[in-house]
Amino acid sequence: MAKISKAACIGGGVIGGAWAARFVIGGIDTRIFDPHPEARRLMSEVMANAERAYEMLTSAPLPVKGASSFGESLKDAVRGAAWIQESVPEKLDLKRGVLAQIDAAADSKALIGSLTSGLMPTDLQRDMKHPERMFVAYPCNPVYLLPLVKLVGGKNTTRAVLEDAMVKLATIGMTGMIINKEIEAFVGDRLLEALWLTKDDICDTETLDNVIRYSFGLRWAQMGLFETCRMAGGGTGMRDFLSKCDPSLVWPWTKLTDVVDLDADVVEKIAVQSDAQSGRRGIRELERIRDWNLVGIMQALKAGDGGRGWGAGKLLAEFEANLWKTVPKHQASPSNESLRLLELKVPVAWIDYNGHMTEYRYTQSFTEATEVLLKIIGVDRDYVKAGHSYYTVESHVRLLAEAKLGDALYVTAQLLPSDGKKIHTFMWLYRASDDTLLSTYEHLLLHVSSKENRSVPPLPEVMRKLKPLIEAHAVLPVPAAAGRSVGQRK
Template sequence: MVKFTEAACIGGGVIGGAWAARFVLAGIDTKIFDPHPEAQRLVSEVMANAERAYEMLTQAPLPAKGTLSFSKSLEEAVQGAQWIQESVPESLDVKRRVLNQIDAAADPQALIGSSTSGLMPTELQRDMKHPERMFVAHPYNPVYLLPLAELVGGKKTSRSALEDAKAKLATVGMTGLIIKKEIDAFVGDRLLEAFWREALWLIKDGICDTETLDNVIRYSFGLRWAQMGLFETYRIAGGEAGMRDFLSKYGPSLTWPWTKLTDVVDLDDELVEKIAAQSDAQSGQRGIRELERIRDQNLVGIMHALKAGDEGRGWGAGKLLADFESHLRKTAPRADVTPSQQPLKLLEVKVPAAWIDYNGHMTEYRYTQCFADACDALLLLIGADADYVQGGHSYYTVESHVRLLGEAKLGDALYVEAQLLPSDGKKVHAFMSLHRASDGRLLSTYESLMLHVSSSEGRSVAPLPEIMAILQPLLDAHANLPAPDGAGRSVGAGKR
């Protein structure tokens, strides 16, 4: 079964709390057990950052938030959970003991994932009665935004458990990459460890300071890696001849004494103080929560850019985001389409930080985005969804007119209403209004004309009957409403 509704997080630290946030924001009821006296405060801070990030991340209809509760015991937390995520300290003895407790108390069908950064799953599952459902689910921080979990099975893990975990992760916006063989530190951390070791030598030897090193990463190959990873980036470097040419040109340099990857740096007191002092000078003026918020906002912006890549089909993490939004739209409860002589309420949104311009107000094109999202909501309402588009039919906006009447600010809750103007379905003429929820003030209006087309024929055609069965009663219900103020205006027209 792919869909799941209940999860448990054993350990509520940085990783465990972020797992809980990922689950809760995907509509999954989640129980946490962590005996730390500050656990509830720490998890609440992580949850606040996650909610802020999701407001920036997507305007797709998120499900109603799952409940978040704290249990008095591990046994209480895992009762009824279909996915149990262990995120206790990185100690084999501690993790093995906790996993054995989970195994004894949980439903035998429940999946058990460990957030370990490098311990072998075969060692972790050694004494479990049901080891076939235990695996490593190694995420990356922040778990609520970064969509990868490395799925690593031990010798007793069933392939079906890994496949089930992968399918379940997709429903919360993550991708589970099944690693073929278990190995210390898996894939990601082995790469990071090698990179980290060389970075420490560069600091120790006085080649650069921490800020210079970070700038080298974020201003160059870090940007390439965010979209194409390592091998695809180097394929491009090989030119038209591709990877074989790249390896023939640059492969011999691997024998040159460039790096110290086989040498372990001595993290003595002097080097620790050197690194800590440089790090304090680099970013010590910002608190950790502020840095987390900056990180989250930047990650959202990068994912949005990647979502627009490949001609709108998405690329890398952006494609995963687009796929998650498609899942959210398909699984969202259908809006009420009962015909009524009232405008249709199509969209509710809160203005995130990424939408604010240098004047402190919502930037101009975001008004249009609100209306574009409302148009998408209208099409979903009448059944012109992704499946309908794949079937060869769609609506395209052929004309629109926006009026900006008021200012929206950071955190404002907004909503869009729409009145359908007389049209035949082949054309849909709509007048929309954007309001601030706190006082109902009208901030903007949008008039649009959408045309129904056949993709295969390349021309305008009448909608299929199932669309008209929903659309026509709505058109009839709005037919006798008075024309909205501003409908039919041209640019620069005076007030009526």
Template sequence: MSRIQKAACIGGGVIGGAWIARFALAGIDVKVFDPHPDAKRIIGEVLANAERAYGMLTTAPLPKKGDVTFCDSLEDAVRDADWIQESVPERLELKRGVLTQIDAAAQPAALIGSSTSGLMPTELQRDMRHPERLFVAHPYNPVYLLPLVELVGGEKTARSVLDDAKAKLVPIGMKGVIIKKEIEAFVGDRLLESVWREALWLIKDDICDTETLDDVIRYSFGMRWAQMGLFETYRIAGGEAGMRHFLAQFGPCLAWPWSKLTDVVDLDDALVEKISAQSDAQSGARGIRELERIRDQNLVGIMHALKAGDDGRGWGTGKILADFEKYLWQSAEKTETTVSATEPLRLLETRVNAAWVDYNGHMTEHRYLQLFGDTADALLRLVGVDMAYVEAGHSYYTVETHIRHLGEAKLGQGLYTTLQLLSSDRKRLHFFTRIHDQASGDLIATAEQLMLHVDSKAGKSVDAPADVQAKTAVIAEAHANLPMPDGAGRSVGQRKAQ
């Protein structure tokens, strides 16, 4: 798979900083040039929010975080990079000059993407010696979570460059969409601008305030769009006859004078103050960084929900997340786990993040089950039951679980898990898992579980292959002389021996 080896980011504001986070968390070293005096602080805060979001996003093994190096010159930053992302302010002459500098200093094969929201790539590449490698790579904020990148070429951009860029975005969890023709504001911002223009008129004409308008979006079509977009949503609205019926029924409405889309609202001082005051009343009690964290946590939750498609494919960003996690598991370094006759397997380390806690600030119940499940998955990978094995039609299914909650896991607390294999045979794995505090080793929870090997396509239990049985037997033999765990074999509510 085509991958980015080294990245450079020119400009580290809201978008540039988030690009840096996306690259670094994908394991890519990033060199940065931004002359702003607070660049390191701003980028550091964005990176911290991104790391927090990734902690909620996935338990798949992320690569070692790439190094972020701040350079004293643009030339130093771009010299060795194979993907260069320009994110300087949205002024044509400024961007054109910066891109021309990048072009002169970059290695010949480097891809050069611009984060512009609407400037035409043909205009941007005008003065470049190698204009064929320049393209618009327009992301959406926050770049480290939202996967879409609009890829737009200019008159001199090579199609192979766009194809290469699209392929290189996949391993960092992003989806590149190639726009067929360059057009001002591309596709996404054209749609957003039309909605925003109408929204400004609704506020100016006192039809509603900013909070009501946001409520209309987030409690209705915003939820539909997150999974199906516009046209697939309207296809359903057409009933059994689909899109043809929808267009026949609602198409004539387009001629009605509902919209002011062709009229430009005058953003005079009075309207600016009106919108700003309403926005302050709506959200001003929270700082921007707090709002960003709330936004990220909610986005992660939406992506998790969309990942669980009933056909196994997922929907929207959920499918991108599922594909990204599959890639992470497949490309993860194979770590050696020591099988010892004196202690259980130590398989998982993690930290309690904000999405895992309840109203008491403690880890919520289903997250304990998730950790036990992730630990069981680590055991399965150890004996050869990996993603390829599952895709081939076989797996182990959990048929019994008994969890004991002995302590409290709290926000930010480091945890590790251990697993003791109590027994195994041709079809079954019987094991005991413990969750410990990372610092003290104190026991927080235990789970005794039984798994059954199955043919998932046939829907019945079958013998595991000989090589899997052999690997589990090695662990079972090593653990045979370990003391039986306190709590193993207990029933729910059973009193402790006096």
């Protein structure tokens, strides 16, 4: 899959900064150009929120962070970039001028995406010498979490460019939806005209449903329209949002309703109501609340459809699966020592109201370590898809000491007497800084055939890897806490 080698972000506001964060967390070196005097501070705040969100979102090993830096000029920022994302204010003449500069300075094969909610890509391409590689790339905020990007080409944009953009977006956990025809407001802002959109072949029903399920549906489910728009306005809230969107919001996008005249009185009325609704919270605070909620929704969706994932949750699961593929396969040579299976750091999502790692996260740590053990012996996704797996039939966890936010932890394991059909393990969870024992976990797994719905011996290739580990650990003393019952004295 073709990855983005280097990215550039021209404009580092609310959306442009979030684009940069998505690229950097995806392991892509990114240069930003924004002459605003507060651009560096705002970018650092957006990046901090993005990193916090990813700590909550996934335990999969993210790529090594890309380097982020600010260019001294637009030309300096775009040099060598494979994807250039323009996110300057929604003014046609301004965008035309910036895109023409990007076009002149960019590498010949660079993709050029423009952020706009209503300007037509054909109009934006007017002054470009190489308009075939320019398209509208319209995401939903926060770009670093929500996966949808609507891709809209102008009359001069080649289909191959849009398809290349889709492939490249997938490498950073996003999904590009190609909109077949350019119309004012594209698709996402015309959802109330769904029947008209499908009737006129602007898009099919699946594309429209995906626009909802990968963006607005997630966001509106927990904050609604006005509070979401308030955050998009940056530090000054709703007034700034409305000033940036005018005049695009008053264009005749709809066949069904009259267009609101956004005069000063209407803007003031909406802004005052917005201040009363959520003005007591700062924009960064609202962003953190939004991100926390979105992570919870996406993780819940990842567990949907019987664990296969649903909507944005399925995209998250696929993104994580691709991340795991980049990690060298686990191997364990038989030795008379316990196995060190997992290293992790306590993220903010694992902290309870007491400031400690909540109880079930201890079990989650051991569960993830068990997944590593199973991969070592060859019980991976393909093995499970073929109809065999190990099921937990009994476990016992002891909580001995507290873990706190940011603590580095590790898990070791010993195989107790097992025959392969049954795997009996004992695990220890330690804090890495001082090797304090935080928790222990005794675990019994049973090998099953999902097709036959009964317990069966593992396949020979699994037993070949498992048997040497069982034999190597047979000489180890049984842990003192093995076989304990709940409430038993220490």
